[in-house]
Amino acid sequence: MATPTLLRAAVLVVSTTASKDASTDKAIPALQDVFATDGDGKWDVASTSIVSDDAAAIREQILKWTDTDDSLINLVVTTGGTGFAVSDITPEAVSEVIDKPAPGLVHGMLAASLQVTPFAVMSRPVAGVRKRTVIVTLPGSPKGAKENLQAILKMLPHACVLAAGVDSRSLHAGGVKKLEQEAGVVGSTAGQSQGHSHNHSHGHSHGHGHGHGGHGGHGHGLVRHAPPADVPPATPLSNDPSLGPTRRNRASPYPMLSVDEALARIDEFTPGVVESERPVNEDLVGYVLARDIYAAEDVPAFRASIVDGYAVVVPKDEDEKGVSESSSKTLSGVFPVTSVSHAAPDEAKVLRDGEIARITTGAPLPAGANAVVMVENTVLHSLTEDNQEEKEVEIRAANVRDGDNVREIGSDVRKGQLLLHKGERITAVGGEVGLLAAAGVQHVTICRRPIVGVLSTGNEIVEHTSRPPSGLRLGEVRDTNRPTLLLAAQEWGFDTVDLGIVVDQPQTLEQRLRDALRQVDVIITTGGVSMGELDLLKPTIERALGGTIHFGRVAMKPGKPTTFATVMVKEASRGTQSDISGSVSHSTRRFVRTIFSLPGNPASALVTFHLFVLPALHKMAGEHPRGLPKVPVALSHDFVLDKERPEYHRAVVSVGADGVLRATSTGGQRSSKVGSMRGSNALLCMPAGPEPLKAGAKVDALLMSNIRSEL
Structure with a gap:
């Protein structure tokens, strides 16, 4: 294979902001300038793309460039997502697609950066080869990306032609000195930076008092640079428990979201369906089909x-x-x-x-x-x-x-006929299992239903079955939330894990959550999300687990401190390919786990479960529509409104002989009042307002169970 005269490069910007508005990106023009100015005429930037901070999107775009049968892309450089922020996942995404790492390129970039600032140790670059393409990750700052690329650009043509298949023996004829001369670099004994494109009698340092512009953009090493102004610092908003109660927030630092905004964030950040193949039997009931199902046989198969x-x-x-x-x-x-x-x-x-x-x-x-x-x-x-x-x-x-x-043969079902559509739910009364069995379908692909774990937090919480001889001690409270939420999740068809009770102690809570993240897909906690010094859920999720809190307050009653977060969990899996030495390689897969931290008051916990957790469970299970069904109802009596926040009022909805749905309050709605949920089958969506809503007024009701009959 002949050495290419012009190498083809592709630039991938990893930025959620830029993916929504490409005009905000400054990295692509900066890197194009490096290839044009410092590339010695060897490079053609053949393709560029912008994706959000999403591992799947990063992998998909890289594979389009590396695994295509079209013209070869010799080099892929990514910019963005290489730091320590929660959303920085570019190195992990790239590591999953490279066939063999290139640590020397990483060391070259870090060595050049460390000449500028000790904070270079905070970068997490990755480099390697996939098929015939070299891949390098660069920082998200346009200036940092430019300077890191300049540090290794002279060596990249050699790496790319080798990866493309050029015979290494003929390429290396003449030794390292010849390669250095061809690349326009000199060995380290000359005391010069490998990023130089021309020979100086001295090595440049930043003590000269000149900037890049003084040298015509030739790339004389790195300069110290600050993060761009539009990138917010990755600073946790939660309290730092180690600082003690005097340093905690006196007011919540989390923005107050409307219920609709909170639901939108849940929909955005809750992971999608995971497909699984299951045999056709009674255990299919409750699952949603992930793919269309076709008949395997004629029914009947004979006259x-x-x-x-x-x-x-x-x-x-x-x-x-x-x-x-x-x-x-x-x-x-x-x-x-x-x-x-x-x-x-x-x-x-x-x-x-x-x-x-x-x-x-x-x-x-x-x-x-x-x-x-x-x-x-x-x-x-x-x-x-x-x-x-x-x-x-x-x-x-x-x-x-x-x-x-x-x-006649096939008069009921023809072989190859579409039986059930993707997205249909298998029921116990709809005959779907019988239809599949009759048509000879042995296995189907379904959306796996998430496993739900429920954890109660608090030093004051004791098992509801506890029967101490002298009764409960002062301040102790029986755990009502955990059994209630476990039953609620089971009633909606989800498997559950009882995670027990954990005390308000940071290390204990962190370890319990880490253990739970390995067992379940969704964690529901109650308590510990308000403003007290022992409310440790948010700090633990954000600071100890490296999770992202997508919201920490909602403008509603009850349930104001409801918190929704996601945590990236690594799962090591054994590879199947061996390297030259015969050892088996390992890969690491990452999964998103969701955490809903609900208020500790019993009514609040159950209301927010139905309002926020259930739609997320439905999304993961592939179900439509998501959440509680909504119907219009007439109020059977006057309802007092909260003056500041919309309220989700526990009520009984029934239908009379006239066919009108009417709603009756279950009584006092204090969030700690367990009895307000007793007998209720709906949550009334009551607006905020200074005056009561009169009997007969129409509001929406979210149905938690069957409508009752007044007949």
């Missing part, structure tokens, strides 16, 4: 009788050309019963003209038969000698045609 009676041969008339045509016949007379065809598998003898065979519903027609006469149109004429069987039967039937009372 079958649809009545109890007698299979007969209806003679066919021949036209002038000798072609047999079906016509109606009157069958009367006495016919010998020559065989019996039951629904059970059997081999019946061939039926001839003038013979009949007794047949049951669903049984296959004997060969030669083409119609069935109902038993009601026959009369027993004679018995066999042992009086055990019919010998002859008289048939009295008019207008008998070929195909009468016969279920």
Whole structure:
């Protein structure tokens, strides 16, 4: 293979902001300038793209460049997502697609950066080769990306032509000195930066008091640079428990979101469905299909009788050309019963003209038969000698045609016919499992239902089954939230894990959450999300687990401190490919786990479960619509409104003889009042306002269970 005269590069910007508004990106023009100015005419920036901070999107774009049969991309450089912020996942995404790492390129960039600032140790670059393409990750700052690329750009042509398949023996003929001369660099013994494109008698340092512009943009090493002004610092908003109560926030630092805004963030950051193959049996009930399902067989697979009676041969008339045509016949007379065809598998003898065979519903027609006469149109004429069987039967039937009372092959379901659509839910009463079984479908692909774990937090919480001899101690509270939420999740069809109770101690809480993240897909906690010094959920998620809190307050009643977060969890999996030494490589997959930290008051916990957690569970399970069904109802009496926040009022919705849905309050709505949920089947969406809503006013109701009848 000949060495390419012009190498093709691609630039990938990883930035959620720039993916929404490409005009905000400054990295692409900066890197294009480096290739043009410092690339010695060897480079063509053939493609550019911008993706959000999403591992799947990063991998997908890189694979489009590296795994295509079109013109070879020799080099892919990414910029952005290489730091320590929660959203910085570019190195991990790139590591999953490279076939072999290139640590030397990483060391080259870090060595150049460390000449400028000790904070270079905070960068996490990755470099490697996939198929015939070299991949390098650069910082997100346009200036930092430019300078890191300049630090290794002179060596990249050599790496790229080797990766593209050039014979290394011929390429290396002449030794390292020749390679250095061709690349326009000199060895480290000359005391010069490898990023120089021309020879100086001294090594440049930043003590000269000049900037990049003084050298015409030749790339004389790195300069110290600050992060761009539009990139916010990755500073946790939660309290730092180590600082003590005097340094905690006196007011919540989290913005107050509306319920609609909170639901939108849940929908945005909750992971999508995970597909799984399952056998067709009763365990499918409750799952949503991830793919269309087609019939594997004809139903019925044979011509079958649809009545109890007698299979007969209806003679066919021949036209002038000798072609047999079906016509109606009157069958009367006495016919010998020559065989019996039951629904059970059997081999019946061939039926001839003038013979009949007794047949049951669903049984296959004997060969030669083409119609069935109902038993009601026959009369027993004679018995066999042992009086055990019919010998002859008289048939009295008019207008008998070929195909009468016969279920044809595939008349119910044709092989290859679409049976069920992607997104349909398998029910226990809809006959879906029976349909699949009848059509010979053995396995289906479903959306795996997430496993839900429920954890109660607080030093004051004790098991609800606890029976101390002297009763509960002052301040102790029985755990009502955990069993209530476990049952609520189970009622909606989700498997659950009881995570128990954990005390308000940072290390203990962190370890319990880490253990839970390995067991379940969704963690629900209650308590510990308000402003107290022992409210540790948010600091633990954000500071100890490296999670992202997407919201920490919602403008609603009850449930104001409801918190939604996601945490990236690594799962090591053993690879199947061996390297040259024969050792098996390891890869690391990452999964998003969701955490809902609900208020500790019982009514608040159950309301926010139905309002926020249930839609997320439905999304992960592939269900539509998501969340509680909404219906308009009329208020059966006056309702007092909260003056500042919309309220989700616990109520009973019933229907009367006039067909009107009416809502009645369950009484006092204090968030700690357990009894306010008793008997309720709906949450009324009540607006904030200074005046009560009068009886008869219409509001929306979110139904938690069946509507009751007033009849």
